Amino acid sequence: MDISHLLRNELAELSSYVPHAGDFGVRLDANEAPNFWSNQAKTRFGQVTAETLLGRYPDAVAERLRQTLATRLGLSARQLLIGTGSDEVIALLLTALCKPRGKAHEAAVVTVTPTFVMYRMSARARGQTVVEVPLDPSWDLDAEAVGQAIERSDPNLVFIASPNNPTSNVMSQDRVEYIVAKAEKSGALVVLDEAYAAYCGANYRPWIASKPNVAVLGTLSKIGLAALRVGWLAGNEELVREIDKVRQPYNLPTLSQAIATTALTEFDHEMNAMVQQVCGERVRLSAELESLGYGVTKSDANFLWVKTAGLAERVFEQLKTKGVLVRSFHQRGGRLGSQLRITIGSIEENNTLLEAVKTL
Numbered sequence: 001m002d003i004s005h006l007l008r009n010e011l012a013e014l015s016s017y018v019p020h021a022g023d024f025g026v027r028l029d030a031n032e033a034p035n036f037w038s039n040q041a042k043t044r045f046g047q048v049t050a051e052t053l054l055g056r057y058p059d060a061v062a063e064r065l066r067q068t069l070a071t072r073l074g075l076s077a078r079q080l081l082i083g084t085g086s087d088e089v090i091a092l093l094l095t096a097l098c099k100p101r102g103k104a105h106e107a108a109v110v111t112v113t114p115t116f117v118m119y120r121m122s123a124r125a126r127g128q129t130v131v132e133v134p135l136d137p138s139w140d141l142d143a144e145a146v147g148q149a150i151e152r153s154d155p156n157l158v159f160i161a162s163p164n165n166p167t168s169n170v171m172s173q174d175r176v177e178y179i180v181a182k183a184e185k186s187g188a189l190v191v192l193d194e195a196y197a198a199y200c201g202a203n204y205r206p207w208i209a210s211k212p213n214v215a216v217l218g219t220l221s222k223i224g225l226a227a228l229r230v231g232w233l234a235g236n237e238e239l240v241r242e243i244d245k246v247r248q249p250y251n252l253p254t255l256s257q258a259i260a261t262t263a264l265t266e267f268d269h270e271m272n273a274m275v276q277q278v279c280g281e282r283v284r285l286s287a288e289l290e291s292l293g294y295g296v297t298k299s300d301a302n303f304l305w306v307k308t309a310g311l312a313e314r315v316f317e318q319l320k321t322k323g324v325l326v327r328s329f330h331q332r333g334g335r336l337g338s339q340l341r342i343t344i345g346s347i348e349e350n351n352t353l354l355e356a357v358k359t360l
């Protein structure tokens with residue numbers, strides 16, 4: 001059957017998210033943490049797995065994990081909603097907060113570019129209007145332009161990642177504050193995505209209490225547990241209660257709940273040590289790449305935003321032939337045409353990367 005008359009028009013502009021296929025000795029393309037769990041930790045995860053009742057549905061409200069995360073984040077469990085990664089939380093926000101405003105036929109979303117693609121993809125998949133405001137020349141927020149976009153488009157949601165992916169930098173706090181104030185005047189919720197919070201000092205969680213139109217996203221994906229798909233929304237209780245209505249009851253598998261809880265309660269120190277090491281490697285790798293003639297944006301995350309002399313594609317392809325996979329933005333063209341995003345790996349992986357870069 002031809003289904004084209006059934007399809008949402010916006011799907012024509014979307015394509016499935018497909019990670020770069022192939023076997024690479026060193027994969028530095030997805031901002032994952034390097035391997036670091038000790039054998040002791042892995043043994044415990046195995047025990048916890050063996051004790052899981054596979055015939056039963058998961059705990060629908062992820063009680064233990066939610067409480068554990070709440071304590072860790074300094075929030076109450078009622079201020080937290082856990083999703084199958086923050087990707088799901090983004091989708092839930094767009095699903096619930098989608099009532100068109102004023103004379104508009106569709107809800108609108110304001111975000112920046114370049115940034116995390118899921119804000120746009122998830123919004124377009126729901127037929128929503130997406131307004132993307134370019135970051136300024138130093139990859140920081142153009143607060144005035146974002147403010148104007150908010151005034152013009154009356155968005156339901158404003159998405160800002162800080163540290164931002166792919167540019168690795170935190171957004172200036174006074175600019176975020178300006179945008180939050182503009183959004184409050186317009187009646188929009190600002191979603192601050194802190195996927196990389198562990199790798200920088202600041203966090204916006206205190207704003208949940210002080211600014212009624214702010215919610216914060218977090219995830220375990222960038223600190224060693226990407227396989228579990230655990231992400232969350234931290235927000236005021238009323239918001240969490242409403243968004244929870246569109247969450248599937250058993251969204252988070254039992255194994256994810258159990259292993260995440262064990263990791264956070266018993267092996268927190270291993271995660272912290274890994275984060276420390278990655279932050280150390282961030283300094284070393286940035287300096288080495290700069291000495292080799294690359295431009296490196298000051299990173300507040302576990303990856304580097306690297307400017308190549310010519311098109312990024314050449315460096316990307318040459319690294320690939322040496323078994324090192326990074327992310328290239330050359331297809332996006334413009335000022336992104338000479339940008340690579342390189343995840344900070346283990347010390348050995350970073351050495352392999354540097355050796356490969358030196359031979360180019």
Ligand SMILES: *Cc1c(COP(=O)(O)O)cnc(C)c1O
Nearest residue numbers: 085086087116165195219221231
């Ligand atoms: C990686 C990333 C996420 C994580 O998404 P999960 O679904 O939790 O794995 C969220 N936001 C940003 C900005 C990211 O870079």
